[in-house]
Amino acid sequence: MEETKILIDSQPKYSVQAEFNRAQAVIMHEPSSELYYGVLHPHAALFDSYFNAAKAAKEHKQFQQLLKNRGIEVFTVKEALLKNVVDELGEPIEGKELEEFRDFARSCVRLNTPSLTGLSYDEIVEQHIYLDKVFKKMHPVDLVRTILLQPNLILKRTLTNTFVTADYNANPVMNLYFSRDQIITTGKGVVLTNLNSPQREIETRILCMCLKKIGIKPLLDLSKVNKSAHIEGGDFFMLNNIALIGEGMRSNRLAIEILMKADVIGTEQVALIKDNYHYQPQMHLDTYFNIIDKDLVAISHNRYNAGPGTKQELLVDIYVKGAASYQLTEVSIPFKKYLEDYLKVEVIVISDEDQKNYGLNFLCISPRNIIAVKGQSEDYKNKMALHNVAVEWVDFENLKQGWGAAHCTTQVINRKI
Numbered sequence: 001m002e003e004t005k006i007l008i009d010s011q012p013k014y015s016v017q018a019e020f021n022r023a024q025a026v027i028m029h030e031p032s033s034e035l036y037y038g039v040l041h042p043h044a045a046l047f048d049s050y051f052n053a054a055k056a057a058k059e060h061k062q063f064q065q066l067l068k069n070r071g072i073e074v075f076t077v078k079e080a081l082l083k084n085v086v087d088e089l090g091e092p093i094e095g096k097e098l099e100e101f102r103d104f105a106r107s108c109v110r111l112n113t114p115s116l117t118g119l120s121y122d123e124i125v126e127q128h129i130y131l132d133k134v135f136k137k138m139h140p141v142d143l144v145r146t147i148l149l150q151p152n153l154i155l156k157r158t159l160t161n162t163f164v165t166a167d168y169n170a171n172p173v174m175n176l177y178f179s180r181d182q183i184i185t186t187g188k189g190v191v192l193t194n195l196n197s198p199q200r201e202i203e204t205r206i207l208c209m210c211l212k213k214i215g216i217k218p219l220l221d222l223s224k225v226n227k228s229a230h231i232e233g234g235d236f237f238m239l240n241n242i243a244l245i246g247e248g249m250r251s252n253r254l255a256i257e258i259l260m261k262a263d264v265i266g267t268e269q270v271a272l273i274k275d276n277y278h279y280q281p282q283m284h285l286d287t288y289f290n291i292i293d294k295d296l297v298a299i300s301h302n303r304y305n306a307g308p309g310t311k312q313e314l315l316v317d318i319y320v321k322g323a324a325s326y327q328l329t330e331v332s333i334p335f336k337k338y339l340e341d342y343l344k345v346e347v348i349v350i351s352d353e354d355q356k357n358y359g360l361n362f363l364c365i366s367p368r369n370i371i372a373v374k375g376q377s378e379d380y381k382n383k384m385a386l387h388n389v390a391v392e393w394v395d396f397e398n399l400k401q402g403w404g405a406a407h408c409t410t411q412v413i414n415r416k417i
Contacts (some may be wrong), residue, residue, distance in 0.1 A: 001141065001218070002149065004249075007300060008065045013215075013216070013414070013415040014185065014189060014190055014216055014414045015185060015186065015187055015188060015189050015266075015415075016185040016186065016187065016238050016412060016413070016415045016417075017187050017238060017415065017417055018238050018239055018240045018291075018294065018362055018415065019237050019238055019239060019241060019290075019291040019415075020292060020293045020294060020364050020366070020367045020368075021366070021367075021415035021416055021417055022365065022366040022367075022415060023067075023070075023363075023364075023365045023366070023412045023414075023415055024074050024414040024416050025072065025073040025074075025075065025412070025413050025414040026067060026072060026073070026074055026075070026177050026179075026411060026412050026413065027075045027076075027077070027080070027183070027207070027210065027410075027411045027413055028060070028063075028064060028074060028075070028076055028077070028177075028179050028409060028410055028411075029076060029078075029111075029176045029177045029179050030057060030060050030061065030064065030076050030078065030102055030177070031053065031056055031057050031060060031076075031176075031177040031399075032078075032148065032306040033148070033172075033175070034143070034147070034149055034170075034172035034173055034174055034176070035053040035056060035057070035172075035174055036053050037170060037172045037174055038053075038174030038175070038402070039051055039052075039053050042401070044199075044300075044400075045174040045175065046174075046175055046197060046199060046402075046403065047174070047402045047403060048281075048401050048402065048403050049401050050401070051397075051398040051399075051402070052398050053398075055397070055398045056177075056398035056399045056402075057394055058402075059394075059395050059397070059398055059399050060177065060392065060399060060409070062395065063371075063394050063396075063406070063409065064076070064367070066165070066371065066392065066394060067365075067371075067410075070237070070365060072365065073414075075210070075214055075413075077176065077179070077206065077210055079144055080209075080210035080211075080214050081101070081140075081144050081147065081206075081209060081210060081213060082140055082141070082144065082214045083213045083214065084097045084213070085097055085098045085101050085140045085143075086140050086141075087288075087313070090141070090259055092139060098140065100140065101140065101143055101209075102135050102136065102143060103306070104147070104209055105135065105138070105144075105146045106131070106132065106135040106146075107148050107388045108146055108147050108151070108202070109131065109146060109150075109152075109153065110151070110152045111124060111127055111128060111131070111149050111153050111155060112152065112153070112154045112155065112177065117379045118156060118157055119155055119156075119157055119164075123157075124155075127155055127164070131153075132386065136309060141238040142384050146284075146369045147173075147206060148172060148173055148176070149170045149172045150170055150171040150172055150173065150202060151161060151168060151169075151170050152168070152169045152170065152171065153166045153167075153168060154166060154167040155344065162253070171199075171202075173200075173202060173203055173206065173368055174402075175197075175199065175200050175203065175402070176203055176206065177399070177402070177409055178234075178402065178404045178408045178409060179194065179207075179408075179409060179410060179411045180226060180233040180234050180236055180404075180408045180409065180410060180411050181195060181200070181203070181232040181233040181284075181408075182204045182206075182207040182233065182266045182409060182411070183204075183207055183211070183218070183411055183413075184202045184231070184233050184236040185231060185238075185336055185411065185412060185413050185414075186219075186264055186265045186266050186267075187238060187265065187266025187267060188219055188264055188265065188266040189216075189218070189219045189264070190211060190216050190218050190219065190413060191218060191219050191220045191221075191222065191259065191264055192204050192208055192211075192218045192220065192221040192223065193223075193230075193231050193232055193233060193255075194222040194223040194226075194227070194229055194230050194231065194255065195220055195230065195232055195250075196230040196232060196249075196250040196251070197250075204221070204223055208221065208312070209299065215412070217332065218237040218404075219262075219264040220262050220264050220402035222255060222258065222259075225258055225262075226254065226255075226258060228252075228254060229252065229255035229258050230251055230252050230253070230254075230255050231245070231252040231255035231256065231259070232250045232251055232284060233249075233411055234246075234250070234283070234284030234285060234286045234287070234404075234407070234408060235247075235248070235250060235251040235284050235286070236285075236388075237285065237286070237289075237291055238267070238295070239275075239291060239294075239343070240267075241267050241268045241269060241322035242267055242268070242269045242270070242271055242343075243265050243267045243269070243270045243271070244271045244273060244285070245259075245270060245271070245272055245273065245285075245325060246273045246275055246284060247272055247274050247275065248271065248273075248274070248275030248276070248277070248278065248283075248284075248285075248287030249275070249277075249279070249280070249283045249284075250283050250284060251284075253272065256270070256272055260319060260325065260326040261325065261326075263325075267321070268320065268321050269301075269318060269319065269321070270318070270319040270326060271316050271317075271318055271319075271338065272316065272317040272318075272319065273285060273314055273315075273316055273335060274314065274315045274316070274317065274332070275314055276311060276313075277311045277312050280403065280404040281356060281403065282300075282303075282355075283403070284408075286361055286407045286408065287314040287355070287358075287360065287361055287403075287404075288300040288302075288303045288355055288360055289303065289360060290360050290361070290362055290364070290407065291364060292348070292364055292367075292368055292370060292387075293367045293368050293387055294345075294367070295344070295345050296345060296346050296347075296348065296368065296387060297309075297339060297343075297345050297346075297347055297348070298347070298348040298349075298360055299335075299339075299347060299348075299349060299350065299360070300349075300350050300351075300352055300355035300360060301349050301350065301351055301352050301355070302352050302355070303335070304335075304349050305335055305336075305345065305349075308334075313334070313335075314335035314336075314405070315333065315334060315335065316330075316332070316333045316334075316335055317330065317331050317332065317333075318330040318331075318333065318342075321390065332400070336391055346387070348383050348384070348389075349388060350380060350383070351377065351379060352382070354376050354377055354380045355380070356401075357373070357375050357376060357378050358373050358374070358396070358400050358404070358405035358406075359372060359376045360372070361404060361405035361406060361407045361408055362391075362405070362406050362407060363406040363407050363410055363412075368387070368388055368390060369389075369390045369392075370384075370389060370390070370391055370392070371391075371392045371393075371394055371406050372391050372392075372393060372394070372406060373393070373394055373395075373396040373400060373405045373406060374393045374394065374395055374396070374397075374406075375397075375414065396407060
């Protein structure tokens with residue numbers, strides 16, 4: 001394991017002690033033109049099926065407004081990126097921040113190599129210099145568009161006019177609207193994750209820029225520690241002095257061990273939840289499990305009642321923090337037993353059909369107060385009412401076709417105890 005390097009704020013302004021504490025601030029990304037490429041071939045974009053990108057953007061705006069109406073500060077990726085580089089009239093603010101922003105956007109553009117373009121090495125160098133000059137003039141809004149689309153320019157020589165032409169393609173950040181995954185927020189602050197899928201590698205760099213813009217210094221950038229260590233925000237929950245972390249399709253033990261060794265979690269215990277199902281509709285812990293209050297959680301029927309030795313069975317390894325580090329103290333406890341006997345929480349068991357409709361991917365904004373997607377069954381609604389859970393419904397008919405809902409599209413970076 002490579003040596004872990006950490007930058008720690010002694011008193012982080014942004015942190016989360018428990019999933020059920022009152023949400024104060026969230027980071028979100030409102031999808032725009034980059035989403036078209038994802039719906040063009042949904043599976044290649046890690047999406048479930050085709051959906052209307054324009055309607056998805058409208059749903060996202062409505063969700064943002066709902067959160068703002070509840071007094072939650074919403075940072076969108078675009079707003080964060082444009083912070084301090086445009087004025088109130090939308091005009092560029094020249095200075096160091098804009099120069100850094102232009103350099104970052106410029107790094108998101110690729111020119112093809114001479115062997116593929118028919119241009120000589122020197123001619124490609126000239127084109128890079130030319131592109132540098134273009135970016136020195138580019139408006140910040142176009143810089144944002146560049147970051148979201150990640151363009152490739154395939155240059156070709158012509159004999160007329162400007163003597164060069166181009167074919168254009170892109171590697172757009174279609175999944176960026178699932179803002180849960182690029183970072184995790186612990187009891188100590190914010191950690192940049194290392195995403196599992198090649199389609200999403202660039203997203204943590206974008207979120208790193210956003211965090212810098214809003215004044216947050218990450219405790220750790222996992223991608224700079226070990227490229228093989230993967231964890232995504234959908235696999236991470238804080239529950240006061242316990243962190244529940246999924247090890248499965250998108251997150252691995254190496255990453256969890258690095259977080260523990262780096263001491264960036266801020267809990268006395270880590271419950272590592274082993275998931276061997278590796279089933280895309282249940283790719284993260286937050287697709288089949290969620291926290292509603294200090295003594296109330298919800299889980300899908302197929303996971304809660306999975307028999308020993310089945311693919312859907314969940315087992316828990318417990319790590320306890322000692323004087324110097326976390327130590328593995330118990331191995332392979334059935335998750336059902338862990339919830340009932342160790343955490344001693346009440347469990348709402350949600351039908352598999354409601355789970356498939358993202359009924360467990362809700363966002364808890366305060367104790368027993370959640371935002372869930374429309375379309376759940378009467379059984380679901382009755383169970384929530386029986387446990388005095390207030391539910392506010394949001395339309396995600398299109399957004400959820402990307403395999404995620406209210407929880408996946410928000411990263412809460414501050415909760416009030």
